[in-house]
Amino acid sequence: MSHEDEPSASAGGAGAPPHPAEPNRAPPVTREYGTERITVQWHAERCIHSANCVRALPRVFDPRRRPWVDAQAADADAIAAAVLRCPTGALHFVRHDGGAQEQPDVPTTLTPIRDGPLYVRGNVEVRALDGHVIRDATRVSVCRCGLARQIPFCDNTCRKAHWHELSPSADRVGPTGGPESAPPSTD
Numbered sequence: 001m002s003h004e005d006e007p008s009a010s011a012g013g014a015g016a017p018p019h020p021a022e023p024n025r026a027p028p029v030t031r032e033y034g035t036e037r038i039t040v041q042w043h044a045e046r047c048i049h050s051a052n053c054v055r056a057l058p059r060v061f062d063p064r065r066r067p068w069v070d071a072q073a074a075d076a077d078a079i080a081a082a083v084l085r086c087p088t089g090a091l092h093f094v095r096h097d098g099g100a101q102e103q104p105d106v107p108t109t110l111t112p113i114r115d116g117p118l119y120v121r122g123n124v125e126v127r128a129l130d131g132h133v134i135r136d137a138t139r140v141s142v143c144r145c146g147l148a149r150q151i152p153f154c155d156n157t158c159r160k161a162h163w164h165e166l167s168p169s170a171d172r173v174g175p176t177g178g179p180e181s182a183p184p185s186t187d
């Protein structure tokens, strides 16, 4: 199946981010979209359709297009900045033009998203019960609902299940996580 006509991630393919109302059933596929200046890497199974990338740079990240990432459509600095807004680590970049590579945020931050995951940014090692490292990351979206099929990572099952946390409080939880990080209310 070609890159262009592959079904969406929510249908089991990996051609574009999953539909907002669907958990992510994408297989563990990494796609690369590159120019001589920058390569964008997309880890399909980590994408939860927060759409931060689409809002940041829609001419580059367009889930209705195949391929859905056009690395020619903006300069490398703009693409790198948009990639860094991906809260799950589904997107990464490698610069080939001497531009700065990604550095982990300091300090490490944990930001709960109302009725959704915990966004973690920093120098992160995620470990399994037996202690072995299952992901070494700069950005991770951790499940808070307990329903994810790939615990400890959110896979959007929270949205599919319309999960709501108990007694949300403005003190305890950010106002939908802030405009940069909140999943869109499209369902």
Ligand code: SF4
Residues within 6 Å of the ligand: 017, 046, 047, 048, 049, 050, 051, 052, 053, 054, 085, 086, 087, 088, 089, 090, 091
């Ligand atoms: S910002 Fe990351 S998780 Fe959100 S739609 Fe883009 S690739 Fe997927």
Ligand code: FES
Residues within 6 Å of the ligand: 115, 116, 117, 118, 142, 143, 144, 145, 146, 147, 148, 153, 154, 155, 156, 157, 158, 159
């Ligand atoms: S918080 Fe998203 S699947 Fe649990």
